[in-house]
Amino acid sequence: MKCVTEPHAGITRRGLMRLAGSAMLAGVAPRSWARAPALLQRTVPSSGESIPSLGMGTWITFNVGNSMPLRLQRLDVMRAFLELGGGMIDSSPMYGSAQDVIGFCLGRLEAPSAMLSATKVWTRGRDDGIAQMERSMRRWGVDTIDVMQVHNLVDWRTHLDTLADWKAAGRIRYVGITTSHGMRHDAFEDIMRSRHLDFVQFTYNVLDRRAEARLLPLAADRGIGVIVNRPFQGGRLFDKLAHRPLPDFAGEIDCETWAAFFLKFVISHPAVTCAIPATSRVDHMGENMRAGVGRQPDAPLRRRMVDYVSTL
Amino acid sequence: MSAWLDLLADPERLLMFTAEVYRAVLAGYNRAAFVVVAVAALSGVALSIALLRGCRVPAAVVYVVLAALWFWLGGVFHAVHFAQVNLAAPWQAVGALAQGVLLSWFAFTRGRRAKIGGTVCATGGLAWLVAALLFGPAMALAGTPWDAVGYFGTAPHTLGFATGAVLILTQRAPWWHALPAGVLGIVDAGTAAMLGERAIAVAWLLLALTLASVPWCRRRRSRLPTAS
Ligand SMILES: NC(=O)c1ccc[n+]([C@@H]2O[C@H](COP(=O)([O-])OP(=O)(O)OC[C@H]3O[C@@H](n4cnc5c(N)ncnc54)[C@H](OP(=O)(O)O)[C@@H]3O)[C@@H](O)[C@H]2O)c1
Numbered sequence: 001m002k003c004v005t006e007p008h009a010g011i012t013r014r015g016l017m018r019l020a021g022s023a024m025l026a027g028v029a030p031r032s033w034a035r036a037p038a039l040l041q042r043t044v045p046s047s048g049e050s051i052p053s054l055g056m057g058t059w060i061t062f063n064v065g066n067s068m069p070l071r072l073q074r075l076d077v078m079r080a081f082l083e084l085g086g087g088m089i090d091s092s093p094m095y096g097s098a099q100d101v102i103g104f105c106l107g108r109l110e111a112p113s114a115m116l117s118a119t120k121v122w123t124r125g126r127d128d129g130i131a132q133m134e135r136s137m138r139r140w141g142v143d144t145i146d147v148m149q150v151h152n153l154v155d156w157r158t159h160l161d162t163l164a165d166w167k168a169a170g171r172i173r174y175v176g177i178t179t180s181h182g183m184r185h186d187a188f189e190d191i192m193r194s195r196h197l198d199f200v201q202f203t204y205n206v207l208d209r210r211a212e213a214r215l216l217p218l219a220a221d222r223g224i225g226v227i228v229n230r231p232f233q234g235g236r237l238f239d240k241l242a243h244r245p246l247p248d249f250a251g252e253i254d255c256e257t258w259a260a261f262f263l264k265f266v267i268s269h270p271a272v273t274c275a276i277p278a279t280s281r282v283d284h285m286g287e288n289m290r291a292g293v294g295r296q297p298d299a300p301l302r303r304r305m306v307d308y309v310s311t312l
Numbered sequence: 313m314s315a316w317l318d319l320l321a322d323p324e325r326l327l328m329f330t331a332e333v334y335r336a337v338l339a340g341y342n343r344a345a346f347v348v349v350a351v352a353a354l355s356g357v358a359l360s361i362a363l364l365r366g367c368r369v370p371a372a373v374v375y376v377v378l379a380a381l382w383f384w385l386g387g388v389f390h391a392v393h394f395a396q397v398n399l400a401a402p403w404q405a406v407g408a409l410a411q412g413v414l415l416s417w418f419a420f421t422r423g424r425r426a427k428i429g430g431t432v433c434a435t436g437g438l439a440w441l442v443a444a445l446l447f448g449p450a451m452a453l454a455g456t457p458w459d460a461v462g463y464f465g466t467a468p469h470t471l472g473f474a475t476g477a478v479l480i481l482t483q484r485a486p487w488w489h490a491l492p493a494g495v496l497g498i499v500d501a502g503t504a505a506m507l508g509e510r511a512i513a514v515a516w517l518l519l520a521l522t523l524a525s526v527p528w529c530r531r532r533r534s535r536l537p538t539a540s
Contacts, residue, residue: 063329065396067336096328096397280330 039085039292042273044174045223046198052114053267054292055088056081056285057229057278063096071104073280078105080282082112084289088227090201090276091140092120092151093132099139107141117142118227118276120151120178121159129159133166147199147227149176153184153191160195174198180229182210192218199273201227206265206309207240208233216271225273231266232259232277240312247308253301254294259284263291265305268298329397331507335460338467341393342459345466348388352381352465356445356474363429363438363481371426371482375419378475381465382412382493389467404468404496411475411492418486428481433529436522437480443515444473451511468500469512476519480526 040053061077064070078089091098099119119136121129137145148163150156156177163175176199179188185202192200192215200219204211208230219226232238242258255261259277266275277288297305329337342349355377362369386408395401431437447470448461462470475493479485501516 060328060330063397064333065329065337065340065393067333067340070333070336094328094399096399 039087039289040267040296042225042267044198044225044273046174046225051116051274052085052087052292053272053274054086054263054289055090055116055118055227055274055276056086056288057276058089058091058098058102059095059278061278061280062091062098062101064101065097071101074101075105075108076282077280077285078102079109080285081289082109082115084286085114085292086289087114088116088118088147088274088276090118090147090227090229091136092122093136094120094122094151099136103139103141116146117144118147118149118176119145120149121163122151122154124155124158126158126162129155129162133162144170145172147174147176148172149178149199149201151178153177153179153187156191160191164196174225176201176225176227178202178227178229182208185210185215189214189218192222192224197224199225199227201229201276203230203233204228204266204269204272205231205233205237206262206305207237209306212269216269220271226269226271228266228272228275231275232262237262241309244312247304249301249304249308252295253297255291257287257290259287260291261305263288264296265302267291268296268302327503327506328399331509333397334503334507334509335457337393337397338462339457339459341389342463342466344393345388348384349463349466353445353463356441356464359428360438360441360445363434363441366429368427368429371423371428372419374428374478375415375423378465378471378478379412379415379419381471381474382408382415384466385468385471386412400499404499407492407496411490411496414486414489414492415475418489422484422486426483428478428483431481431483433480433526436526436529437477440473440477440480440519440522444470444477447473447511447515454511468496469504469516472497472500473515473519476523480523 041050042053043050056078062074064074081089089102091102093099117140119133119140121133123129123132133145133148137143148166150159150163160175160177163172166172167175175197177188177191177197178201179185180201180203182203188200188202191197200215202211202215204216204226205228216226218224238258246255246258246261250256250261253264255264263275263277266272279285279288359369359374386405390401390405390408394404398404445464448463448467451461452458462468465471465474472493475490479487479490497516497520501513504510504512504516
């Protein structure tokens with residue numbers, strides 16, 4: 001079986017698993033995950049920049065308001081994410097207090113250079129869009145945002161023009177559009193064909209593979225980076241499958257958990273740049289990040305993954 | 313608008329916070345507003361005692377207090393605290409403020425001559441008033457942290473229960489004046505059900521059934537033979 005392998009740095013995979021495992025047993029985040037092996041990296045097609053194949057989402061999980069105990073707990077989650085080599089942090093003004101909580105966490109952490117800020121514009125009109133994006137930057141506590149996306153295509157014509165200007169002015173580095181749940185793929189495809197985009201974001205996971213038909217091939221064709229949202233189908237994959245045994249071949253791709261199984265399926269697709277699973281728990285973050293290390297499935301093995309899941 | 317329709321298109325995304333976060337918001341609110349929470353609870357105790365002793369209380373006074381509580385719920389609970397985690401909270405705040413306006417209107421018009429107590433369904437109304445008072449402590453005794461439960465008249469469900477109780481207890485109750493509370497009640501019951509807060513959802517359902525049975529209760533009473 002052919003596998004895609006990732007660069008290693010210092011410590012063995014087994015070592016990382018032991019480290020994360022002991023943290024889980026203790027129920028706390030280890031002080032430092034710094035010696036973790038490097039995560040599988042992917043290239044952003046439009047720039048050639050290498051970024052970690054695993055990011056994190058913040059929908060619901062980081063919307064904790066002003067509660068200090070919950071904010072501190074999310075700080076541990078983000079610390080684990082960054083120390084394990086995570087890259088993109090995705091948010092939106094639609095996610096309630098999530099951007100404030102990200103700002104709170106980033107203000108207390110040393111964000112490595114691999115971190116990419118990604119947020120969205122989710123309103124109508126040029127001026128309201130600009131005001132909202134500026135508010136987002138203040139909430140994150142940053143001067144520039146790496147990836148600015150039009151959320152669910154809301155008033156996309158207006159915002160894509162603004163984003164092109166902002167990119168030229170260096171206020172953002174990448175421009176993107178998002179959708180999810182398989183919605184509006186036709187319109188999405190038209191925009192991918194007609195506008196210059198650095199990233200597209202949509203839903204793709206082992207059970208929801210609607211993006212395989214057109215969006216993923218088109219992104220590869222047009223050199224657009226792909227951010228995958230809902231890699232766990234909003235957590236449903238665990239409800240449906242986590243009580244079932246992992247297949248025998250899971251060992252061939254270094255999967256010890258369903259979380260790694262689901263994520264490896266996503267990030268091993270050649271057109272995918274990164275997946276952004278969301279979690280509110282440090283132990284889950286440890287599990288999720290392990291998907292980015294070890295062997296990744298090739299095309300025949302990816303088919304076996306789909307076949308196995310469909311038999312359950 | 314289309315941004316909001318996007319949210320509504322997907323029932324999974326209707327709730328953007330977890331039960332843990334809702335309780336944390338409630339805890340922060342209870343701590344910040346403990347004086348108002350205590351005063352509201354005392355007003356509930358006073359009204360319950362007066363009614364249990366058979367007094368008829370001027371409706372205007374009760375409706376003014378209720379209206380003040382709705383203004384507080386909209387202006388502070390929804391607009392300041394709940395809005396931290398819920399994009400729909402400002403709309404709920406508007407609903408609560410509208411409810412406050414309608415109750416004040418009643419208090420200063422028809423309510424000036426009306427009395428609370430002595431209605432055909434007085435027992436049901438009193439039971440709901442006591443339920444509104446004891447609901448928070450009961451949830452705390454059942455395991456929810458004491459600071460993370462709603463107390464009399466200062467949380468969406470407890471104020472809804474108190475309002476329902478007062479309507480049942482009011483002679484010629486201003487039913488349509490409570491329309492916003494009804495809509496907010498449906499939203500709160502749905503939220504509670506989705507968060508797994510079953511006691512709150514079930515209590516809302518029982519209150520709705522009690523309110524629906526008031527006309528039936530009246531009709532039945534009017535058919536009873538009167539003593540000669
Ligand atoms: N249109 C858009 O732009 C759009 C739409 C949807 C999503 N997104 C983005 O994509 C991100 C990801 O999507 P999502 O949050 O909807 O869903 P998701 O990442 O597929 O699933 C998140 C759920 O999985 C659970 N989970 C995570 N790791 C786990 C583990 N190791 N074991 C068991 N359960 C685990 C989490 O619960 P715990 O907290 O308990 O771990 C959470 O409930 C979002 O946060 C958001 O940033 C964007």
